[in-house]
Amino acid sequence: MRSLISINDFNKEEMLQVLDLAAEYEANPNRPIFKDKLIALTFFEPSTRTRLSFETAATRLGARFVGFASLSHTSIAKGESLKDTIKMVSNYADMIVIRHHLDGTARYASEIAGCPVINAGDGANQHPTQTLLDMYSIRKTQKTLENLSITIVGDLKYGRTVHSLLQAMSHFNPKFHFVSCPDLEIPQEYKNFLDARNIPYTQHHKLEGQIQDTDILYITRVQQERFQDPMEYERVKNLMRLDASMLTNTRPNLRILHPLPRVNEIAIDVDDRPEAYYFEQAKNGVYTRMGIITYLMNQ
Amino acid sequence: MIAKKQLLVSAIKNGTVIDRIPAGELFHVIEILGLAKGNYQMTFGANLKSKVLGSKSLIKITDKFFEEDDVNLIALVAPDAVLNIIKEYQVVEKRKVIIPSEIRGLVRCPNPKCITNHEPVRTRFNTVVMLDGLVLKCHYCEKETNQKNLQIISSN
Numbered sequence: 001m002r003s004l005i006s007i008n009d010f011n012k013e014e015m016l017q018v019l020d021l022a023a024e025y026e027a028n029p030n031r032p033i034f035k036d037k038l039i040a041l042t043f044f045e046p047s048t049r050t051r052l053s054f055e056t057a058a059t060r061l062g063a064r065f066v067g068f069a070s071l072s073h074t075s076i077a078k079g080e081s082l083k084d085t086i087k088m089v090s091n092y093a094d095m096i097v098i099r100h101h102l103d104g105t106a107r108y109a110s111e112i113a114g115c116p117v118i119n120a121g122d123g124a125n126q127h128p129t130q131t132l133l134d135m136y137s138i139r140k141t142q143k144t145l146e147n148l149s150i151t152i153v154g155d156l157k158y159g160r161t162v163h164s165l166l167q168a169m170s171h172f173n174p175k176f177h178f179v180s181c182p183d184l185e186i187p188q189e190y191k192n193f194l195d196a197r198n199i200p201y202t203q204h205h206k207l208e209g210q211i212q213d214t215d216i217l218y219i220t221r222v223q224q225e226r227f228q229d230p231m232e233y234e235r236v237k238n239l240m241r242l243d244a245s246m247l248t249n250t251r252p253n254l255r256i257l258h259p260l261p262r263v264n265e266i267a268i269d270v271d272d273r274p275e276a277y278y279f280e281q282a283k284n285g286v287y288t289r290m291g292i293i294t295y296l297m298n299q
Numbered sequence: 300m301i302a303k304k305q306l307l308v309s310a311i312k313n314g315t316v317i318d319r320i321p322a323g324e325l326f327h328v329i330e331i332l333g334l335a336k337g338n339y340q341m342t343f344g345a346n347l348k349s350k351v352l353g354s355k356s357l358i359k360i361t362d363k364f365f366e367e368d369d370v371n372l373i374a375l376v377a378p379d380a381v382l383n384i385i386k387e388y389q390v391v392e393k394r395k396v397i398i399p400s401e402i403r404g405l406v407r408c409p410n411p412k413c414i415t416n417h418e419p420v421r422t423r424f425n426t427v428v429m430l431d432g433l434v435l436k437c438h439y440c441e442k443e444t445n446q447k448n449l450q451i452i453s454s455n
Contacts, residue, residue, distance in 0.1 A: 006441060082418050104414040104439025123412050125440050189443050192429075 002299040003110040003117040004292060007128040007164040012171040014295070015135065021291030022136050022284070025060070029287070032062025034297060040093035041067030042085075043120070044074065044100040049260060049282060050120050050129070054097050057289035066092065086112045095297065098122075116296040124160050130259055131164040133288040137281040138169075138216055141255040145169070151177040151210055153240055154220030154265060156186040161259045162220060163190060170194070176201040179210050181236040184226065206239040212249050217242070217256045217275075219265055243267035247275055257281050309342060314361040316383040316390075317373070322346050324376040325356035327451055331372050331405065332365070339363050351379065367394075372405055374398040375449060378433065398426055398433060406435060407450040413440035422452070 004010065010018070025031065039058045043051050046069060058065045068074055076085055082105065089096055090113035098109050099120040106119035106126070121127040139145050150169060156162050156178050166176060166186075176194070178186045178201060185203065194201055204210050211217060222240055227233040241264065242256070258266060258278040270276050320328050325345050329335055340361040349355035364384065373380055374396040384392040404421045415422045415437070423438035433446045 082414075100414075101412075102414045102417055103410060103412045103442070104408075104437065107439045108414050108418065108420055122414075123440070125442075 001116055002296050003119075004128050004296060005106045005110055005117065005119045005122075006126045007131045007168045009128070015132065015168065015171070018132055018288070018291045018295050019136050019139060021294050022132075022287040023140075025290040025294075026284070026287040029060050029290075031060065031290075034058075034061045034063040034293070037061075037063040037094045037297065038092065039063050039065045039095045039097060039293070040089045041065050042089060042096055042098045043067065043069050044071045044076070044082075044098070044105075045121070046070045047099055047121065049285070050099065053282075053285040054118075054120065054289055056286045057293060060286070061290055061293060063094075063293070067097075082108070083112050090114045095293065116299070118292060118296065121160070124158055126164055127160050128164060129285070129289055129292055130161050131168050132292060133281065133285040134161065134165055134218070134257060134259070135168055136284050136288045137255075137257055137277060140284065141277055142215055142253060145172040147173050147175075148215045149175045149177070149213060150216045150218060151179060151214040152218045152220070153179040153207055153210075153242075155184050155222050155226065156180040156220075157184040158223075158226065159220045162186070162218075165218065166190060167193070170197055170199055174199060177204065177210055177214060178202070179204045179207050179240065181205060181222075181232075181239065183232075184222065184236075207242060208239075208246065211242075211246055211254070212251075215251060215253055215255075217254060219256065219258045221258075221261065221263055221265060237264065241265055241267065242270055244269040244273055247273060250275065309359075310388055311342075311359050311361045311385055312388055314359065314363050314385050315365060316385060317358045317360075317370075317377075318355070318381045318383060319349065319352060319379045320356040320358070320373075320377045321352060321379075322354040322356055325358070327376040328356075328358065328373045328380070330451055331376070332370070334358070334360065337363075368399070371396050371399050372402065375402065375406070375433070375446070376451075398428060401425055402435065405452060407452050408437045408440060408442065409444050409448050409450060410437065410440050410442045413437060413442065415439055 041054055086109045095116050096113050097118045097120050098106050100122050103123035103125040106122040110117040119126055119128055152162055224233050254275050255277040256275050260282055343358040345356045347355050380396045382394040383390045402424045408415045408422055424435040427434045434443050436443045
């Protein structure tokens with residue numbers, strides 16, 4: 001029995017197997033191979049995109065699903081422990097998908113449950129299904145995962161998708177460029193991680209000038225609540241903002257990714273550009289989650 | 300000098316002497332080994348002069364011999380500690396502590412949003428020895444903490 005809690009739970013070969021399954025599902029999305037399976041979607045923290053994506057993936061695979069969409073719909077609101085809730089749900093379901101606002105909850109749930117667990121986001125820690133769909137999108141647009149130049153922009157300090165993505169892509173000989181304000185730079189432990197693997201990276205404090213030499217521009221949202229000084233937020237958000245006029249002399253294969261939701265870090269005039277890929281990226285989430293469910297169910 | 304030190308912390312007939320404890324970590328070592336809760340006859344010296352550490356502490360515990368896995372936990376706060384096993388006033392074995400690869404239930408995760416600080420979960424860390432010291436990575440929230448920020452969970 002396998003679970004997917006952290007992107008580090010999968011080795012390179014397993015990641016590629018999931019991506020291959022996702023590609024098969026994209027070619028033929030309706031494959032009801034799990035008609036006898038029940039998937040519990042336990043969303044202790046509200047989520048629109050991820051939950052609907054899992055519901056769609058489960059439905060296209062023929063599985064039935066039960067669950068709840070927020071903490072207030074659970075007995076935890078009555079004082080029940082998380083352990084008891086997970087034990088109860090794992091008695092009903094063949095697989096549990098969990099999202100929770102506390103870091104490490106998914107790992108804890110996987111140790112309690114008697115069935116595979118998929119982490120759909122645990123606080124600021126991991127969101128491995130997002131990472132796999134990001135990888136799927138990168139491979140689909142670049143035709144390879146190897147030797148790419150990847151520029152990551154925004155909240156590099158707290159952004160869980162950023163940390164997971166650089167861990168996952170470290171298997172494929174990448175070159176990273178990090179763009180953030182000084183307060184939201186990539187944490188030292190991730191620099192140590194890259195140094196230990198001889199993966200080159202550069203750091204910058206404004207987006208302008210960092211777009212031309214890259215294959216993937218991965219933009220993340222800078223959250224206002226990270227800043228004590230609202231004036232500083234106003235200054236920083238403009239330095240990180242991408243608009244269509246900045247997309248000159250770029251590589252022809254450049255694609256712009258964003259885990260969404262977007263606020264104002266990508267101007268609307270970018271949406272119609274051929275480099276914009278963030279809406280297709282979200283669509284890829286369904287195929288990738290179908291691949292992940294299949295891979296874990298078959299273990 | 301040796302004779303004077305023996306006067307400060309008297310010799311034991313049988314038991315264990317834990318030497319080379321950093322001066323400020325004496326009570327952490329007592330806590331980790333659960334010595335405060337037992338009925339052990341114990342003497343300790345604090346802030347003794349040391350050629351290796353500058354200043355050190357040591358503990359002598361009469362008729363107490365430790366399992367290796369238990370005593371290795373003190374490497375978290377006293378990585379240079381040396382155990383002297385005493386029988387009939389003689390040192391019959393000297394042993395250095397080894398940092399365990401995994402630590403369960405002893406250290407609190409400093410991440411306030413870690414599940415271990417909200418549910419009754421036994422903490423679990425993997426240890427990594429870096430150039431600038433020991434790093435503990437939480438098995439649950441995956442956050443790393445260094446030796447300076449360790450919080451030992453009280454056994455009381």
